[in-house]
Amino acid sequence: MFKTCIYCNRKLGSNESVEYFPVGRRLAFDGERGRLWVICEYCRRWNLSPLEERWEAIEECERRFYDTPQSFSTDNIGLARLPEGLELVRIGRPQRREFAAWRYGREFLRRRIRRMIVTGTQVAVSVAASLAGADIVWFIIFGGGKKVVARVRDADGRRLSVVRDDLKRVKLTRSDAADGWSLVVPYRPGEKAGVFSTHGKGKRETALLSGSAAIRAAGHILPKVNSWGGTESQVREAVTLIEDSRAPERLFARIAADERGKRVWGAETRRETVKKMDADVRLALEMAAHEESERRALEGELAILEQAWREAEEIASIADRLLIPESVEDWIRKQRDKLSGRQAN
Numbered sequence: 429m430f431k432t433c434i435y436c437n438r439k440l441g442s443n444e445s446v447e448y449f450p451v452g453r454r455l456a457f458d459g460e461r462g463r464l465w466v467i468c469e470y471c472r473r474w475n476l477s478p479l480e481e482r483w484e485a486i487e488e489c490e491r492r493f494y495d496t497p498q499s500f501s502t503d504n505i506g507l508a509r510l511p512e513g514l515e516l517v518r519i520g521r522p523q524r525r526e527f528a529a530w531r532y533g534r535e536f537l538r539r540r541i542r543r544m545i546v547t548g549t550q551v552a553v554s555v556a557a558s559l560a561g562a563d564i565v566w567f568i569i570f571g572g573g574k575k576v577v578a579r580v581r582d583a584d585g586r587r588l589s590v591v592r593d594d595l596k597r598v599k600l601t602r603s604d605a606a607d608g609w610s611l612v613v614p615y616r617p618g619e620k621a622g623v624f625s626t627h628g629k630g631k632r633e634t635a636l637l638s639g640s641a642a643i644r645a646a647g648h649i650l651p652k653v654n655s656w657g658g659t660e661s662q663v664r665e666a667v668t669l670i671e672d673s674r675a676p677e678r679l680f681a682r683i684a685a686d687e688r689g690k691r692v693w694g695a696e697t698r699r700e701t702v703k704k705m706d707a708d709v710r711l712a713l714e715m716a717a718h719e720e721s722e723r724r725a726l727e728g729e730l731a732i733l734e735q736a737w738r739e740a741e742e743i744a745s746i747a748d749r750l751l752i753p754e755s756v757e758d759w760i761r762k763q764r765d766k767l768s769g770r771q772a773n
Contacts, residue, residue: 433468434475435651440466445492445514449477449485456517456531457489463722464489467517471651472535476722493518505530528667532715533660540657574627576619577652580645582635588615588645591628595653599700600713602684605638607677609684611645612700613637643720646680650714653702658711665708666715676716676723683709 431440431451441453449455452466456474464482465474477485493516496508504522509515519527573593580588590598594614603610613635616628637645658666673679683705702710 436471443514454515458519536657608681610638611642646717666712669712676719
């Protein structure tokens with residue numbers, strides 16, 4: 429059973445309320461479609477659970493939901509807080525707009541508020557550091573433009589490290605791939621551990637991703653591009669774009685195929701660069717990437733879901749070691765070798 433968020437790599441926490449699924453402090457479930465998500469407390473994104481861990485847990489969540497006084501409920505979506513502190517979100521048959529408001533609206537709003545706070549802090553620290561003649565303080569605390577903000581894999585399983593400065597170079601292009609589109613991802617071939625974060629190392633390179641690899645990469649990169657989140661009206665417009673495309677996976681192809689380059693459907697110049705697209709378009713792409721990843725997993729490509737979880741666990745273990753100096757790791761390694769030698773004797 430996995431315990432780390434696929435998207436932000438932080439621990440999902442635990443609960444003692446659901447015997448068959450003791451992971452997470454907030455669970456969302458859809459009994460009719462057989463879906464169970466763990467909602468990350470930090471980034472608020474929904475982590476779809478592995479298929480084999482779902483069924484008994486969904487039944488238990490359903491039973492506990494109806495045994496608990498509900499703080500909010502409609503015909504389609506309900507929210508209940510168990511005495512033990514676990515929150516349950518029950519999904520019935522909501523319209524896409526209602527479901528999007530629950531799943532993405534609060535996340536985008538929270539992301540917007542957090543970004544405003546972080547930006548204000550950065551400005552304050554930068555001004556104070558400049559006055560003190562210590563501009564390096566900003567870089568040490570916030571990581572600078574070379575900070576790794578996303579890690580994705582190509583079709584061959586090679587890990588690509590995307591740094592903050594390269595987000596503005598991510599492009600969505602038309603291609604001869606089966607889906608009709610590809611994602612151009614700039615990356616750094618290596619990483620270097622810093623004091624508070626990891627930095628990209630090496631000259632910038634570019635990968636052209638398509639199919640499942642592009643969908644997974646988009647799910648990791650787009651939240652970083654959309655760091656300012658979105659308003660309720662932008663979320664509504666984003667949902668409309670997905671509905672107009674008739675299915676999430678078609679949205680990418682529709683935007684990439686817009687040869688006239690209108691603002692999806694309207695700008696005067698072609699906008700392959702994701703960063704330059706309108707906010708509602710970027711939000712729609714992020715939502716579509718998440719929904720398409722889940723659709724493929726639910727249709728049998730469970731290897732995609734399992735790989736995503738394993739990557740999250742791997743990256744989380746790397747992050748846990750960021751604050752340990754290399755000299756300390758060398759000392760630990762030597763002591764381990766000595767201990768192994770004594771045990772062998």
